[in-house]
Amino acid sequence: xxxxxxxxxxxxxxxxxxxxxxxxxxxxxxxxxxxxxxxxxxxxxxxxxxxxxxxxxxxxxxxxxxxxxxxxxxxxxxxxxxxxxxxxxxxxxxxxxxxxxxxxxxxxxxxxxxxxxxxxxxxxxxxxxxxxxxxxxxxxxxxxxxxxxxxxxxxxxxxxxxxxxxxxxxxxxxxxxxxxxxxxxxxxxxxxxxxxxxxxxxxxxxxxxxxxxxxxxxxxxxxxxxxxxxxxxxxxxxxxxxxxxxxxxxxxxxxxxxxxxxxxxxxxxxxxxxxxxxxxxxxxxxxxxxxxxxxxxxxxxxxxxxxxxxxxxxxxxxxxxxxxxxxxxxxxxxxxxxxxxxxxxxxxxxxxxxxxxxxxxxxxxxxxxxxxxxxxxxxxxxxxxxxxxxxxxxxxxxxxxxxxxxxxxxxxxxxxxxxxxxxxxxxxxxxxxxxxxxxxxxx
Numbered sequence: 001x002x003x004x005x006x007x008x009x010x011x012x013x014x015x016x017x018x019x020x021x022x023x024x025x026x027x028x029x030x031x032x033x034x035x036x037x038x039x040x041x042x043x044x045x046x047x048x049x050x051x052x053x054x055x056x057x058x059x060x061x062x063x064x065x066x067x068x069x070x071x072x073x074x075x076x077x078x079x080x081x082x083x084x085x086x087x088x089x090x091x092x093x094x095x096x097x098x099x100x101x102x103x104x105x106x107x108x109x110x111x112x113x114x115x116x117x118x119x120x121x122x123x124x125x126x127x128x129x130x131x132x133x134x135x136x137x138x139x140x141x142x143x144x145x146x147x148x149x150x151x152x153x154x155x156x157x158x159x160x161x162x163x164x165x166x167x168x169x170x171x172x173x174x175x176x177x178x179x180x181x182x183x184x185x186x187x188x189x190x191x192x193x194x195x196x197x198x199x200x201x202x203x204x205x206x207x208x209x210x211x212x213x214x215x216x217x218x219x220x221x222x223x224x225x226x227x228x229x230x231x232x233x234x235x236x237x238x239x240x241x242x243x244x245x246x247x248x249x250x251x252x253x254x255x256x257x258x259x260x261x262x263x264x265x266x267x268x269x270x271x272x273x274x275x276x277x278x279x280x281x282x283x284x285x286x287x288x289x290x291x292x293x294x295x296x297x298x299x300x301x302x303x304x305x306x307x308x309x310x311x312x313x314x315x316x317x318x319x320x321x322x323x324x325x326x327x328x329x330x331x332x333x334x335x336x337x338x339x340x341x342x343x344x345x346x347x348x349x350x351x352x353x354x355x356x357x358x359x360x361x362x363x364x365x366x367x368x369x370x371x372x373x374x375x376x377x378x379x380x381x382x383x384x385x386x387x388x389x390x391x392x393x394x395x396x397x398x399x400x401x402x403x404x405x406x407x408x409x410x411x412x413x414x415x416x417x418x419x420x421x422x423x424x425x426x427x428x429x430x431x432x433x434x435x436x437x438x439x440x441x442x443x
Contacts, residue, residue, distance in 0.1 A: 018400040021314045022354070025343040028313070033254030034261030040298040046291050046428065047300065047370045056424050059384060061109070063365070063393070064420045068106045070392030070413040071099065080124030081145040085324055086391060086408035089145045094167035098414035100124060100174045104181070105417035109424060121178065125188040129195055134210070137197040138163040162210035165201045165222045169231025173289060173430070176237045181433035193238055205244030207232060224274060225252055225265035226282035226295070233286075233294045237435065248295055257342050258309035263299045268339045269350060277346075278303065278336040281321040281415070284366035288419055291428030304367055306336055308375045310343075316399055319363035319379050320345075323395045324407040325356060332356060358396035358405045361387050362415035369423040 056064065074083040082099035084091045091099075100121070107117040131148050134140045140150035141164050152159040172193070179189035201207060209222040223231060223245060232245035244250075254261040265276040283300040286292055292300065307318040320334035320343075329347045334357050338344050345357040364379035387394045387404055393416060395407040418429065425432045 014400060014402060018355070021316055021399070024314050025310070028258040028310070029342045030256040033256045035254050036261065036263070036296065036298045036302070041296045043297055045297065047287060047297060048372045056109070056420060060420055060423065063384065064105070064109050064417055065111055066388060067392055067413040067416040067420075068102070068111045069390075070408055070410065071102050071106070073391050074410065075099070075120065076145045077120075077123070079145060079148055080120060080122075080127045081143065081148070082410050083145050084410050089147075090142055090151060091145050091410070092142055092167055093139050093164065094170050095410045095414075096124075096128075097167070097171040097174045098411050098418075100171075100178065101418040102410070102414035104174075104178065105414075105421040108421055109417075121182075121185065122188065125178075125185065125192055128192045129188070133196070134160045134163050137200055138168065139196065141167065159212075161212050162217065163201075165207035165209045165235070166227050166231045168196075168198075168201060169207070169234035170285075172231075172234030172238055176234070176435045177289075177429055177433040180430075180435045198235075198238065198240060201235060202240050202242055202245075205241050207235065207242060207245050224267055224276045225263060226277070226279060228265075229294045230282045230286055233290060246294070248299075255337060255342075257306050257337060258313055260302055260306035260309050262302055262306050262337055264337050270339065275333070275338055275346065275348075275350065277322070277333045277338045279321045279333065280304075280307070280319060280336075280360065280363040280367065284321075284363065284370065284415070284419070287370045287428070288366065288422035289429045291431060293428075293430075300370070303336065304371060304376075307367075308373075311375065317359050317379060317382055319359050319367060320357065321360045321363045323358075323360055323362070323405075323412060324409050325358075325395070326406040327356075329353060330407075334358065334360065355400045356398060356405075357400070358398045360396045360412075361393050362395075362412045362419075365416045366419045369419045 071082060074086060081091050081096060083089060084095040103117060103120055106112045131139060131143060132150060134150065141161050142151050142153060144151050149158045150160045152161050175189040175193060179186035207222045208219055211218050225248060228245050229248050232242035235242045236246065251265050251267050252263050253266050254263055262278060264278050267274065268276045280303060283295060283303050286294045287300055310318045320336060322333040324331050332345050332347055332353055334345045338346060344352055345354050346352050361383050364383045368376040368380040386397055389408060392408050392413045394404045395409055395412045396405045398405055422429060
């Protein structure tokens, strides 16, 4: 593939091309969505397991080695924490969880030695078991990776800004994987969890987080279809009551986009105060980590199918999810559907930035290892040719700008590594590790 393959026509100007695609995207929406039958909901087998399980191709191993370069550059040996973004000394709990996933993957793919793994993972677990907590209850949303001081999103000052149940749900899964796969570390993983007042994360079967708004703490329900269920699965592994959050059916509806019935959460910003993004990443993580124990595989099938359908209609390679940007506003949610609008790219504030929509590197690799179709191989090939950097993989490729999104992040490179580990071992990572898995109440 060449870079020009993503253009609608070599003679079309970028502005006209973007306008044409925007029109097609707007016209792709039909509110009478095609639902999924009860029999389809019960199909939970992995989407794809490579016939050559146990050995990555040379190209795949090269991608894994390249992804690990990010962590070599951004791992803080003194604390065991990893920068969320290249060169910035801050990390979210979610990104620290994916750094653990990256370290496990690098060890199992023989990118790092057993001794280096032991030193790094032990230091990380020691730090997580001793970091200062928000109100001495739960980890702050963001920390300085060098000083361990709780900080705000601008990284400008020491500040406790609350906790995220969604972030801690992802950490919960990876603490379980580490403890199960490496029994000698189980005491350390349990020490981390036992120090936190985790019962504050749930209420009436749902997940709750805290935020500071105008210097006052707010305690609000967290999560919409996708990440809500995925994070709840992690908390359930530690015996918390999240039965309502695990239920993937009670708030779900379907909307047709490019002819595909896409599942979405009816709780949108207008009626609930929270954005109901439909993204690739929670479905990819569910597939590679749990084997579609959280959400039906049929949902993931549809989420991938609509992105391929968009490509067929526009000739624009599509693999969208949330990630950092290399320019303002620095983080966006590239959504299939959000707040009653298809293909919107929005910031947390809800402000649209559709001109900054990009093909996501981690989504491309994740879909490739799960499905291995002609379309996902096309995504994989595009990543190899266009998105390699000196220190890992760029976050993606801007559709309208026709250039890389040069943000370098832990989450992008970490998801790539754990996706390739999944392909190598041929099993969902919780199953491979020996975690006692569970079925969600909605299945």
